[in-house]
Amino acid sequence: MIRKSIKSRRARETRLKIYGITSICFALIMLATLLISIGLNGYSALQQAYFKVDISVNMDKLVDESGTINKNKMNLFNWDGLVKSTLREFFPEVKERDEKKELFAIISANAGYDLKEIVKKKALGSGSHTLSVWLHLSDDADQYLKGRLSIDIPEEDRRINNKQIAWVNSLVERDIAKLKFNKTFFTSADSREPESAGILGSVVGSALTLFVTVMFALPLAVMASIYLEYFAKPGRITDFIEVNVNNLAAVPSIVFGLLGLSVFLSTFGLPRSAPLVGGLVLGLMTLPTIVIASRASIRSIPPSIREAALGLGASKMQAAMHHVLPLAAPGILTGTIIGMAQALGETAPLLMIGMVAFIIDIPTTFTSSATAMPVQIYMWSDSAERAFYERSSLAILFLVAFLISMNLLAVMLRKKFEKKW
Amino acid sequence: MMSIKFRTKNVEVSYGDKKAIRDISLNIKKNTITALIGPSGCGKSTFLRCLNRMNDVIENCSIKGSVLLDEQDIYGPDIDPVELRARVGMVFQKANPFPKSIFDNIAYGPRIHGLASSDNELKDIVHNSLEKAGLIDEVKDRLNDQATGLSGGQQQRICIARAIAVSPEVILMDEPCSALDPIATAKIEELMNEISETYTIIIVTHSMQQAARVSKKTAFFHLGDLIEYNDTDKIFTQPDNEKTQDYITGRFG
Numbered sequence: 001m002i003r004k005s006i007k008s009r010r011a012r013e014t015r016l017k018i019y020g021i022t023s024i025c026f027a028l029i030m031l032a033t034l035l036i037s038i039g040l041n042g043y044s045a046l047q048q049a050y051f052k053v054d055i056s057v058n059m060d061k062l063v064d065e066s067g068t069i070n071k072n073k074m075n076l077f078n079w080d081g082l083v084k085s086t087l088r089e090f091f092p093e094v095k096e097r098d099e100k101k102e103l104f105a106i107i108s109a110n111a112g113y114d115l116k117e118i119v120k121k122k123a124l125g126s127g128s129h130t131l132s133v134w135l136h137l138s139d140d141a142d143q144y145l146k147g148r149l150s151i152d153i154p155e156e157d158r159r160i161n162n163k164q165i166a167w168v169n170s171l172v173e174r175d176i177a178k179l180k181f182n183k184t185f186f187t188s189a190d191s192r193e194p195e196s197a198g199i200l201g202s203v204v205g206s207a208l209t210l211f212v213t214v215m216f217a218l219p220l221a222v223m224a225s226i227y228l229e230y231f232a233k234p235g236r237i238t239d240f241i242e243v244n245v246n247n248l249a250a251v252p253s254i255v256f257g258l259l260g261l262s263v264f265l266s267t268f269g270l271p272r273s274a275p276l277v278g279g280l281v282l283g284l285m286t287l288p289t290i291v292i293a294s295r296a297s298i299r300s301i302p303p304s305i306r307e308a309a310l311g312l313g314a315s316k317m318q319a320a321m322h323h324v325l326p327l328a329a330p331g332i333l334t335g336t337i338i339g340m341a342q343a344l345g346e347t348a349p350l351l352m353i354g355m356v357a358f359i360i361d362i363p364t365t366f367t368s369s370a371t372a373m374p375v376q377i378y379m380w381s382d383s384a385e386r387a388f389y390e391r392s393s394l395a396i397l398f399l400v401a402f403l404i405s406m407n408l409l410a411v412m413l414r415k416k417f418e419k420k421w
Numbered sequence: 422m423m424s425i426k427f428r429t430k431n432v433e434v435s436y437g438d439k440k441a442i443r444d445i446s447l448n449i450k451k452n453t454i455t456a457l458i459g460p461s462g463c464g465k466s467t468f469l470r471c472l473n474r475m476n477d478v479i480e481n482c483s484i485k486g487s488v489l490l491d492e493q494d495i496y497g498p499d500i501d502p503v504e505l506r507a508r509v510g511m512v513f514q515k516a517n518p519f520p521k522s523i524f525d526n527i528a529y530g531p532r533i534h535g536l537a538s539s540d541n542e543l544k545d546i547v548h549n550s551l552e553k554a555g556l557i558d559e560v561k562d563r564l565n566d567q568a569t570g571l572s573g574g575q576q577q578r579i580c581i582a583r584a585i586a587v588s589p590e591v592i593l594m595d596e597p598c599s600a601l602d603p604i605a606t607a608k609i610e611e612l613m614n615e616i617s618e619t620y621t622i623i624i625v626t627h628s629m630q631q632a633a634r635v636s637k638k639t640a641f642f643h644l645g646d647l648i649e650y651n652d653t654d655k656i657f658t659q660p661d662n663e664k665t666q667d668y669i670t671g672r673f674g
Contacts (some may be wrong), residue, residue: 181434234480234481300519304513304515304517305517305519305520306478307475307478307511308513308517308518308519308580308583309477309519309529310475310478310506311473311506311511311512311513311584312506312507312510312529312530312533312583312584312587313503313504313505313506313507313510313530313533313534314503314529314533314589315503316621318533322529322533323519327520417559
């Protein structure tokens with residue numbers, strides 16, 4: 001009798017185990033599929049098509065008497081013309097105006113500007129200099145070289161025509177154009193031209209925003225949890241607070257954006273699109289998450305530790321600060337990181353406070369205009385240029401990497417603070 | 422010197438609607454060991470925790486009657502429980518050293534009360550406390566080790582040393598040996614005997630042998646009432662009350 005039931009009990013156990021393994025496998029496969037598909041779309045953005053130009057610049061026209069570069073003169077100089085005339089030297093047969101226009105379309109519209117920046121950085125002295133610089137090809141030429149633009153479709157539907165393809169190919173044959181590591185992507189902010197667009201602006205924006213979020217939410221949440229756990233007298237008011245903290249965690253994030261818009265921007269007049277405001281809004285959003293995690297963590301500290309401190313004549317405050325809080329820190333930290341991860345991936349509230357802006361400068365202060373990584377991804381995925389598509393995929397990978405490194409940091413901090421007894 | 426340290430009058434403690442102890446009036450003598458015995462749930466721990474206002478921490482716990490420490494009402498308006506607990510130390514049932522070094526455990530009380538004006542003075546206090554607790558030889562070479570890595574008995578003696586470090590007048594002990602083996606228990610009892618000349622000790626215990634061994638006075642609690650309070654010898658040889666007789670002879674509890 002018993003033996004029979006044991007058999008069926010064992011079978012049930014095995015079945016349950018199989019269910020568990022299956023669901024874990026399913027989740028892992030889904031995750032892998034997601035990451036691989038994003039990776040396949042995004043890896044090509046690590047490279048960018050460049051072309052090499054040998055240019056001679058007469059710095060005498062661009063420097064002051066003292067020999068330093070004059071900004072005004074630099075801005076007035078026709079860099080575009082210089083780049084274009086150099087390019088035309090490769091294709092002397094191009095004479096007509098329309099044809100010239102087509103030729104210039106294979107190089108980046110920002111090539112002249114980029115050349116100016118390179119010259120500025122080199123801080124050349126007076127005299128004539130010959131430079132060999134690599135400049136961006138246009139995004140269409142770039143996509144063609146990466147094989148992402150199909151040449152099977154009719155010419156008139158293509159973003160790059162046969163003549164342009166021939167020019168690009170001829171540049172490649174002459175070893176003047178090639179795919180190189182896309183440094184621009186990691187060192188610059190957004191741009192209308194995909195080849196000049198980078199992620200750094202939004203990474204810095206996200207970092208500044210998250211810094212404000214932590215600085216704002218963590219102290220508030222910890223103080224609130226300690227108060228609720230140790231000082232608040234049980235009663236209607238405490239219950240009311242507790243219910244509301246839990247409710248707050250379930251409020252859609254865009255509502256916090258509206259709050260930020262009406263309170264921080266309209267009432268307090270804080271600057272639009274600023275990491276300061278973004279951080280405050282995301283801080284409010286993550287506050288309940290951290291409060292809930294902190295309270296759970298504080299509650300899990302054995303009361304005997306607190307009693308020991310109180311029994312020695314420590315005040316409630318001292319017992320909490322000296323003993324409970326350090327022991328609860330790993331749990332609080334975990335909650336904070338979860339909250340931060342949530343905040344890092346959040347787009348909706350940032351839309352409301354104007355962080356969904358086209359910003360070409362890397363933000364430097366908490367009040368300068370900025371975007372955040374998810375917003376940047378959102379904007380790129382919305383752009384028509386195909387080259388933005390691979391860039392948004394790479395940016396997603398970057399966001400995931402950012403998240404993973406945050407989690408790693410959390411694990412390391414937790415290990416460091418964790419005390420055994 | 423047999424003056425009174427604690428004088429309680431009609432103390433009644435209730436948790437919400439439930440009365441835990443009723444009408445407890447008893448005088449505890451200075452520099453003696455007083456044992457509180459009785460079956461589980463009889464209110465002896467509750468009474469003990471009234472003496473340093475540890476019940477304040479518990480929600481919806483209310484106290485009536487008066488508790489006088491050196492003839493001063495400790496529930497009076499001008500008494501701060503923090504100051505009171507520095508005068509009336511406590512050792513708990515389960516050894517609860519802080520998860521810090523041995524040194525920091527002992528030094529915590531003196532640090533928060535500002536008892537030491539220099540590092541050397543603090544070291545002296547720690548050293549003396551460990552010496553009084555009879556631990557110094559065992560731990561003097563590893564004061565920076567985690568206190569939680571010690572054995573159960575050692576941990577409990579760390580807790581006693583920690584209480585002593587604040588130089589209290591009274592030490593309350595809530596079943597300090599209930600989780601310890603007989604050898605560790607014997608050490609703690611020995612320690613209690615040694616320090617009873619300078620401290621008033623009130624101990625809650627489940628072990629009648631322990632009460633008989635260490636205490637001068639014993640109070641027997643039953644279902645929230647104080648049944649009998651007398652010299653320990655008297656209680657254990659010829660108690661006045663029948664219930665006491667039944668309890669100490671093991672007929673119930």
